[in-house]
Amino acid sequence: MSDPVDPEDHYPLYPRGMLRRHGLLDAHDLADYLPDWSETQLREDFKRGLDAIGDSAEFVLEQNLGLDGGETVLRVHGLPLLLSDDIWNFQVLAPPELLRPLAEAMRALRKRRS
Numbered sequence: 001m002s003d004p005v006d007p008e009d010h011y012p013l014y015p016r017g018m019l020r021r022h023g024l025l026d027a028h029d030l031a032d033y034l035p036d037w038s039e040t041q042l043r044e045d046f047k048r049g050l051d052a053i054g055d056s057a058e059f060v061l062e063q064n065l066g067l068d069g070g071e072t073v074l075r076v077h078g079l080p081l082l083l084s085d086d087i088w089n090f091q092v093l094a095p096p097e098l099l100r101p102l103a104e105a106m107r108a109l110r111k112r113r114s
Contacts, residue, residue: 008020009064014064015064015071015082015084018062018064018071018073018082019082019093021062021073022061022062022073022080022082023080024073024080024082024093024094024095027080027082027093027094027095028093028094028095028096028099029091029092029093030042030046030091030092030093030094030099030102030103031091031092033099033100033102033103034103034106034107037106039089039090040090041110042090042092042106043085043090045106045109045110046083046090046092046106048106048109049102049103049105049106049109050076050102050105052105052106052108052109053076053077053101053102053105058074058075058076058081059074059075060072060073060074061073061074061075061080066086068086068087068088069084069085069086069087069089070084070085070086071083071084071085072085076094076098077098079094079095079097079098080094080095081093081094081098082094
């Protein structure tokens with residue numbers, strides 16, 4: 001027997017269902033923590049920043065992928081993080097207690113490269 005269909009998993013509400021299921025409806029956006037960074041810069045440095053915050057032991061909790069990208073909910077340091085990455089958009093949503101150290105790590109990595 002299949003699970004009931006969640007209307008928030010379909011356009012135009014998508015990905016609200018994923019956000020709700022993982023407690024991310026009030027999550028913050030990484031772009032707000034790095035306001036002078038372009039979407040391209042965020043995309044390029046996100047994974048290195050995640051690696052830099054150390055022992056993140058990220059686990060995929062939920063994923064919805066298509067031909068052009070998709071959304072993935074990860075658990076990082078015990079906290080949920082939504083990564084939305086496709087050809088049109090790059091967005092990272094998570095609680096501030098995860099985004100603050102991530103943004104600091106990304107800034108430090110960029111400063112070292114300068």
